[in-house]
Amino acid sequence: MMAAASTARSATSISQNEQEISDHELQVLGFLRFLRMKRMQHVREISSLFRDYEKWKLEDAIYTKNNVLEMLSALATEVTHALENELENNAHANALLLKLIFQQAEEAGFLMYADFNQLENMNLLAEMKSSEQAVLNKPATAFTVKSQKLRKIAGSGTDPHVIIERDTLREEVHSLNDKLTKLQAQVKLACGILKSTQKLEKSDERRLLALEIRSRNGVLTSEL
Structure with a gap:
């Protein structure tokens, strides 16, 4: 009975904490989850490159130094190309998200500024890492919010x-x-x-x- 009561209190506490999270914070957590999934997918793709080389390229029992250098060079080229594509896509996705937020703000009559220096703030980055760890065990539906637009205040003066x-x-x-x-x-x-x-x-x-x-x-x- 005591264990059941403790479990119920724990579940209630978790539910209250989730309700206290604002829509903005919920979307940040959802974006962290999305980035985590993309990152893990890319890690699997890089790992598959090494497995393919191990399976299809290392067929002989003995290799000369030149053979090894050629294989390493080819593997490095493929890995570098894959990394460049992923980093480029990630940068473009982040820029697109920022653009969409700015566009929505402009439509609502706001002018927003981004302090890019904060992107190198180690304390804030540590907070993001901690938040990412907290959302890994939750389903994607836990971070879904209704699509809403900011109400316009410019012009009408409401x-x-x-x-x-x-x-x-x-x-x-x-x-x-x-x-x-x-x-x-x-x-x-x-x-x-x-x-x-x-x-x-x-x-x-x-x-x-x-x-x-x-x-x-x-x-x-x-x-x-």
């Missing part, structure tokens, strides 16, 4: 917080434009007043100079 922030920014822009227009008018008026003042000052200076000249001429005439 988010009330976005609407409020947008309207606030618009009001601030209008207010700043009004202030700028008033300042420009004040500056223009001040420049006009300054020019008029300068003209008046020059006119007054000319009048004072003329009066001074006349005064001097009058003094000279009286002295004569």
Whole structure:
């Protein structure tokens, strides 16, 4: 009875942990499982190359050094070609996944950035390795989620917080434009007043100079 109760509690705990996993985390685990299967498939293909060579190429009892070098060279060529193809396919698959995620984000009005430096973070890589080990004993159906697309927020402005922030920014822009227009008018008026003042000052200076000249001429005439 105690064992049965313990087993039931364990099963309940596992079920609760699975429910706590978000859809994003579930898809990451599913992708790790997919990559693991592809990697193991490629390892089997490489192993089959060596078995084929052992079965079909090593038929003689004695081989010269040149024979061995030729076989090793041919085997190395095949293994290198297989590795290059697999690494290329793996790189293209990862790039395709990133592109699909970015496209879906753009359709929903988001702009995402990828920090590729984190791909060399040993702590994060260790976490991925640990997660991979945890999903090996689970069926593929455990990582299946419904295909969903992000809801669009750009254009329609369905988010009330976005609407409020947008309207606030618009009001601030209008207010700043009004202030700028008033300042420009004040500056223009001040420049006009300054020019008029300068003209008046020059006119007054000319009048004072003329009066001074006349005064001097009058003094000279009286002295004569």
